Amino acid sequence: MLSDLLYRLRALSRRKSMEAELDEELRAHFERQVEKYIQSGLTREEAARRARLEFGGLEQVKEECRDSWGVTLIQALLRDVRYGLRQLRRTPGFTAVAVVTLALGIGGNVAVFSLLDTVLLRPLPYLHPDRLYMFFPVEAESQRAMVASSYPNFQDWHEQSHAFEAMAGYHGESLSLTGTAEPERLDGLRSTPGLFALLGILPLLGREFSPSDDPHVVLLTYELWRRRFGGNAAIIGKSIHLEGRTYSVLGVLPPHFHFPPSRWGRAPELFVPVIPNPDRGWHYLRVIGRLAPDITEQQAGTEMNGIAARLAQAYPDTNRDQGIALDQLSQYVVSGVRETMWVLLGAVAFVLLIACTNVANLLLSQGATREREIAIRTAVGATRSRLLRQLLTESLLLAGMGGALGVALAYWTLPLMASALPQHTSFFTRVHDAGFKLNSTVFTFAVLLSVLSCALFGLLPAWRTTKPARGSGASVRTGRIRSVLIGLEVALSFVLLAGAGLMMKSLVRLLGVDVGFRTERLLTMDVSLAGEKYSSAENQAAFFGQVLQRLESLPSVLSVGATVDLPLTRSWTRDSFEIPGPNPRQGLAAYHAVSPDYFRTMGIPLLSGRELLTADSAGTPLVGVVNRSLAQKYWPNENPVGKTIIATRAVEQSTSKGTRVEFKQQELEIVGVVGDVRQLGLDAPPDPELFMPYTQWASSEMSLVLRTASDPSSLIPVAKKEIWRVDPDQPVTDIRTMDELVSTEAAGRRFVLQLIGAFAAIALVLAAVGIYGVVSYGTRQRTHEIGIRMALGARGQQILWLVAGQNAKWLLIGITTGVASALALTRLLTAYLYAVRPTDPLTFVAVSLLLLAVAMLAVYIPARRATKVDPMVALRYE
Amino acid sequence: MSNERIDLPQGTLDLLILKTLALEPQHGWAVSERIQQISSEVLRIQQGSLYPALHRLERRGWIKAKWGASENNRRAKYYELTKSGRKQLEAEESAWRKLIAAVGQVLETA
Numbered sequence: 009m010l011s012d013l014l015y016r017l018r019a020l021s022r023r024k025s026m027e028a029e030l031d032e033e034l035r036a037h038f039e040r041q042v043e044k045y046i047q048s049g050l051t052r053e054e055a056a057r058r059a060r061l062e063f064g065g066l067e068q069v070k071e072e073c074r075d076s077w078g079v080t081l082i083q084a085l086l087r088d089v090r091y092g093l094r095q096l097r098r099t100p101g102f103t104a105v106a107v108v109t110l111a112l113g114i115g116g117n118v119a120v121f122s123l124l125d126t127v128l129l130r131p132l133p134y135l136h137p138d139r140l141y142m143f144f145p146v147e148a149e150s151q152r153a154m155v156a157s158s159y160p161n162f163q164d165w166h167e168q169s170h171a172f173e174a175m176a177g178y179h180g181e182s183l184s185l186t187g188t189a190e191p192e193r194l195d196g197l198r199s200t201p202g203l204f205a206l207l208g209i210l211p212l213l214g215r216e217f218s219p220s221d222d223p224h225v226v227l228l229t230y231e232l233w234r235r236r237f238g239g240n241a242a243i244i245g246k247s248i249h250l251e252g253r254t255y256s257v258l259g260v261l262p263p264h265f266h267f268p269p270s271r272w273g274r275a276p277e278l279f280v281p282v283i284p285n286p287d288r289g290w291h292y293l294r295v296i297g298r299l300a301p302d303i304t305e306q307q308a309g310t311e312m313n314g315i316a317a318r319l320a321q322a323y324p325d326t327n328r329d330q331g332i333a334l335d336q337l338s339q340y341v342v343s344g345v346r347e348t349m350w351v352l353l354g355a356v357a358f359v360l361l362i363a364c365t366n367v368a369n370l371l372l373s374q375g376a377t378r379e380r381e382i383a384i385r386t387a388v389g390a391t392r393s394r395l396l397r398q399l400l401t402e403s404l405l406l407a408g409m410g411g412a413l414g415v416a417l418a419y420w421t422l423p424l425m426a427s428a429l430p431q432h433t434s435f436f437t438r439v440h441d442a443g444f445k446l447n448s449t450v451f452t453f454a455v456l457l458s459v460l461s462c463a464l465f466g467l468l469p470a471w472r473t474t475k476p477a478r479g480s481g482a483s484v485r486t487g488r489i490r491s492v493l494i495g496l497e498v499a500l501s502f503v504l505l506a507g508a509g510l511m512m513k514s515l516v517r518l519l520g521v522d523v524g525f526r527t528e529r530l531l532t533m534d535v536s537l538a539g540e541k542y543s544s545a546e547n548q549a550a551f552f553g554q555v556l557q558r559l560e561s562l563p564s565v566l567s568v569g570a571t572v573d574l575p576l577t578r579s580w581t582r583d584s585f586e587i588p589g590p591n592p593r594q595g596l597a598a599y600h601a602v603s604p605d606y607f608r609t610m611g612i613p614l615l616s617g618r619e620l621l622t623a624d625s626a627g628t629p630l631v632g633v634v635n636r637s638l639a640q641k642y643w644p645n646e647n648p649v650g651k652t653i654i655a656t657r658a659v660e661q662s663t664s665k666g667t668r669v670e671f672k673q674q675e676l677e678i679v680g681v682v683g684d685v686r687q688l689g690l691d692a693p694p695d696p697e698l699f700m701p702y703t704q705w706a707s708s709e710m711s712l713v714l715r716t717a718s719d720p721s722s723l724i725p726v727a728k729k730e731i732w733r734v735d736p737d738q739p740v741t742d743i744r745t746m747d748e749l750v751s752t753e754a755a756g757r758r759f760v761l762q763l764i765g766a767f768a769a770i771a772l773v774l775a776a777v778g779i780y781g782v783v784s785y786g787t788r789q790r791t792h793e794i795g796i797r798m799a800l801g802a803r804g805q806q807i808l809w810l811v812a813g814q815n816a817k818w819l820l821i822g823i824t825t826g827v828a829s830a831l832a833l834t835r836l837l838t839a840y841l842y843a844v845r846p847t848d849p850l851t852f853v854a855v856s857l858l859l860l861a862v863a864m865l866a867v868y869i870p871a872r873r874a875t876k877v878d879p880m881v882a883l884r885y886e
Numbered sequence: 887m888s889n890e891r892i893d894l895p896q897g898t899l900d901l902l903i904l905k906t907l908a909l910e911p912q913h914g915w916a917v918s919e920r921i922q923q924i925s926s927e928v929l930r931i932q933q934g935s936l937y938p939a940l941h942r943l944e945r946r947g948w949i950k951a952k953w954g955a956s957e958n959n960r961r962a963k964y965y966e967l968t969k970s971g972r973k974q975l976e977a978e979e980s981a982w983r984k985l986i987a988a989v990g991q992v993l994e995t996a
Contacts, residue, residue, distance in 0.1 A: 011947040012945055012946065015945045015947075016945070019945075029953075029963065032961070032963075033937070036913070036915065036962055036963075037914050037933070037937075040915045041915065041933070062932075062933050063932075063933045063934045064932050064933065064935070065934070066934075068934070069934035069938065072937075073937050076939075076942040076945060078945055
């Protein structure tokens with residue numbers, strides 16, 4: 009088989025010498041035969057005559073030999089290609105429109121596919137990533153999975169499991185790096201020993217944690233090592249300052265190493281050992297494991313649930329009814345974006361279908377104008393299959409050129425798409441980790457897609473065009489096919505436009521949400537205190553007190569506040585509280601320590617009672633302010649001001665076995681009610697919240713908010729300087745304006761909207777071009793008829809209605825089909841919609857009107873031109 | 887040309903060529919002469935049809951061609967049986983014998 013192919017290729021490439029050899033071979037035969045006859049006594053002429061007779065026609069033999077070489081088919085194909093290229097050059101307008109149309113369709117698909125390839129198809133950059141699994145404790149009753157496990161549970165799993173050859177626990181933690189240049193807050197990861205071996209990653213320098221290591225050792229990522237330590241290899245064994253303590257550098261990880269490939273963006277820059285917490289109920293470790301060879305996921309699952317059942321029996325207090333769920337790391341990483349990916353791919357596939365419909369229509373009109381050529385070629389003996397091959401070759405050429413231009417377009421759009429990727433999603437992290445470029449998978453996809461589009465747009469027109477002519481009936485039928493295709497195009501565009509319309513409405517609604525405070529000219533920044541000197545609550549409160557005072561005195565700062573959890577950052581700590589009385593009730597609220605001026609600075613209104621005061625301090629009775637949601641939920645018909653609740657406070661205590669967290673009950677009085685804010689996100693309805701003075705509930709991490717008189721970002725340098733005047737060792741991080749936060753919040757939806765919106769816009773333009781093409785072709789065909797009508801007294805307007813009316817039918821059928829399909833398909837967008845139903849009638853009406861208006865314009869222009877025809881010219885037409 | 891000469895049945899030319907080349911490498915003219923001689927001039931081969939067949943067999947990889955000097959020192963294209971050609975010959979030979987036997991049986995008994 010292979011030698012056959014090689015032979016053919018050689019025959020094709022060495023055509024000239026093959027011909028010469030054939031010539032020589034046949035001549036040699038002929039001469040020998042002549043000699044034989046001469047020897048038997050014939051004259052030279054007689055011998056030659058006989059030899060020729062016996063040999064048969066020389067040219068025919070040569071042709072048969074060439075057939076044997078198996079290259080005639082290829083040569084015919086090359087001839088078709090040359091002919092096709094000439095044909096396409098002869099109609100440059102048609103070729104350009106078709107190629108650009110296809111390029112838009114194919115290019116869009118290639119761009120989306122390369123995103124899919126990067127995010128979903130490419131393996132994670134670890135050793136045999138398909139054998140890495142995440143562990144999730146599951147509550148049997150609610151079937152709810154928890155993300156984290158406790159240290160003792162992890163230890164038991166690790167010791168008892170045989171299905172996993174390695175297991176490690178980890179959790180994220182921010183760490184302040186001090187002692188060199190500017191203090192910096194870094195994203196870190198605490199892990200148990202063996203995490204890197206489990207991933208198949210060898211440190212570039214030094215080694216990873218071992219169980220015997222001191223807890224104060226650290227591994228640096230390559231990037232941090234280069235950035236903060238100048239890439240100096242002598243760093244191994246040296247000490248650096250983290251959280252005010254010295255840590256000895258154990259190793260440096262290889263370049264581009266990221267773990268975990270988290271859904272939440274920023275990858276940790278340094279790694280320190282986990283501090284064991286002996287409390288079995290304290291869930292803080294994410295657990296990852298590597299499946300042993302020859303063990304299936306199912307076997308591992310069975311084993312783990314067996315272990316969980318034993319633990320549930322041994323520790324009913326903490327582990328009752330607890331199972332374990334396994335999720336492949338690669339699946340876990342992309343959960344949430346996979347659905348988005350399919351939606352985008354579906355949308356862009358619609359664009360390609362519309363493009364193909366357009367080109368099919370163009371080819372049908374072309375076919376009609378090429379009737380004469382086809383007739384002549386048929387007359388001189390071309391078979392239908394020969395003509396089909398010719399036409400399909402032309403289609404393939406168009407598809408090839410469209411595909412090539414499409415890949416170029418995709419190459420150009422990738423950076424645009426990368427910059428629009430929403431942060432805090434695996435889109436962003438995967439693209440960031442794996443890089444975003446056209447690779448061989450994408451190219452293969454582009455080639456296959458071009459061939460597929462060729463079949464989509466080329467087969468029908470080629471079939472129609474080569475159909476033996478049967479009077480004018482055929483062209484009427486072709487006219488109907490073209491109308492059906494237009495209807496299809498309108499329907500497809502409608503679905504895309506409806507999707508884009510719904511998403512746009514959602515985004516407008518989302519950005520218009522009342523967040524409960526004023527977002528303009530608000531600067532926010534985080535400060536977290538580290539080190540021995542801030543281990544006491546007094547010192548923490550004193551630091552923030554001084555910082556607030558200094559910032560307040562800055563010239564263009566109107567007011568300053570501090571809170572533990574900024575709104576819209578998706579961070580909060582929820583805890584329970586108790587409402588005492590004859591029938592004590594339990595409640596749940598987000599706890600926030602805030603400064604007295606926090607509400608005023610944010611613009612959160614006080615609804616009743618009083619705000620927190622500077623006078624509420626460590627020495628005075630504990631007080632709190634609740635939000636409207638909490639008041640309504642727990643005191644629906646009463647004013648909560650003056651009521652007392654018992655709040656829970658978590659206190660960390662270091663013991664010889666690790667850090668233990670204990671809970672203390674403390675009574676506090678509600679002194680005021682404030683308005684609700686969108687704490688968790690723009691789309692998250694408010695939840696009960698409880699605010700306490702930071703002087704009474706001190707925290708080492710707080711966000712500062714500054715209401716400024718001028719552009720908030722201009723204040724960043726002075727604000728930092730003021731903070732460092734209080735303590736130069738404390739890092740200031742996450743400096744953002746509130747407007748930036750709001751915009752980040754909407755980024756995920758905006759990304760999907762941008763893509764679907766772009767696809768819908770392309771679809772609309774293509775549909776308009778398609779309708780215009782069909783109508784102008786149709787009226788040109790009917791110039792004669794229109795001329796007669798005008799000569800008989802029809803007025804321009806009547807002609808206009810005639811043309812418009814005929815096309816309007818198919819437009820309306822298209823829109824109706826579009827509405828029906830959109831009703832079925834927009835459900836898939838539900839996850840991206842906010843405060844808009846997927847069948848929002850207003851959007852559907854608006855989209856119908858838009859599409860109808862654009863379509864009618866595309867009909868009107870050529871129809872109007874038809875009415876301008878001079879009847880005399882029209883009658884002489886053809 | 888006597889009337890006793892018969893045309894070659896479809897597809898048997900390949901078999902004859904392979905068989906002829908199984909003895910030794912030969913050029914085209916010699917192959918045609920050999921077939922004529924051995925078949926006592928009964929089989930009639932249009933000499934021209936020999937060459938497309940040779941080229942086809944070469945493409946299939948059953949024979950390979952080499953230019954060499956002929957007996958009277960002229961350049962000639964020699965064809966030689968390949969390993970897979972030898973296998974093909976065996977297969978075709980046995981198929982042919984089965985066919986002959988079956989046809990013969992039918993002719994005798996029917």
